[in-house]
Amino acid sequence: MTKLSKPLCALLLLAGLATQSAQADELRPAGHNATWQKECGTCHVAYPPSLLPAASWREMMNTLDRHFGTDASLEAAQAKEILNFLTANAGRRAALDRDGKPLQRITETNWFRHEHDEVPARLWKDARVKSPANCAACHQKAEAGDYSERSLRLPR
Numbered sequence: 610m611t612k613l614s615k616p617l618c619a620l621l622l623l624a625g626l627a628t629q630s631a632q633a634d635e636l637r638p639a640g641h642n643a644t645w646q647k648e649c650g651t652c653h654v655a656y657p658p659s660l661l662p663a664a665s666w667r668e669m670m671n672t673l674d675r676h677f678g679t680d681a682s683l684e685a686a687q688a689k690e691i692l693n694f695l696t697a698n699a700g701r702r703a704a705l706d707r708d709g710k711p712l713q714r715i716t717e718t719n720w721f722r723h724e725h726d727e728v729p730a731r732l733w734k735d736a737r738v739k740s741p742a743n744c745a746a747c748h749q750k751a752e753a754g755d756y757s758e759r760s761l762r763l764p765r
């Protein structure tokens with residue numbers, strides 16, 4: 610390495626780190642809502658609002674009595690508060706199924722598939738993972754809304 614290239618390396622490294630943390634910030638819920646954390650974080654981690662667009666959250670909150678095979682109904686006031694929080698912080702990437710209906714699963718969105726295309730098939734079926742929706746099996750800080758590479762630990 611020549612003397613001249615050292616500062617350049619440092620610069621590139623810093624730029625890289627900045628991009629990484631900017632991405633992580635984007636994924637963290639903008640703001641926080643205690644009702645959402647409590648009611649939507651009991652059966653699974655409270656999935657960050659930014660991971661689905663507003664149309665998906667609206668559809669989901671309208672069908673909580675038929676929520677992935679369970680009844681996750683809420684009192685009207687709580688449901689309204691949570692819906693407002695979710696849509697105010699929703700992602701902007703469209704997420705539609707083949708019929709043009711809003712997707713209900715983060716794990717069926719194109720970006721999710723793309724981000725996870727290197728996860729080996731056997732890992733999705735591993736007893737410690739069970740379901741791709743079980744984010745915390747690999748993302749150690751999913752509970753806190755942190756999906757950065759730094760906190761990624763694959764079961765081995």
Ligand code: HEC
Nearest residue numbers: 648649651652656677679680681713714715716717740742
């Ligand atoms: C009574 C339990 C229960 C409650 C309460 C609950 N969920 Fe779920 N949720 C489930 C189950 C079961 C699944 C399917 C998990 C799987 O496929 O492994 C699920 C899946 C999801 C998924 C799709 C995950 C994926 O595959 O991408 C989202 C998004 C979701 N829930 C959001 C919510 C929100 C928002 C709330 C609060 C309003 C909530 N859940 C409350 C049981 C619950």
Ligand code: HEC
Nearest residue numbers: 632715724728732733738741742743744746747756757758
């Ligand atoms: C079987 C392990 C596993 C599970 C379960 C899993 N992920 Fe991941 N996730 C990964 C791997 C591996 C990557 C790719 C890291 C890389 O190479 O950038 C990743 C990347 C990501 C990224 C991009 C992170 C970044 O900074 O680039 C996000 C966001 C993410 N996952 C969210 C989720 C969510 C939300 C769930 C649950 C609905 C989930 N993941 C479930 C393993 C997993």
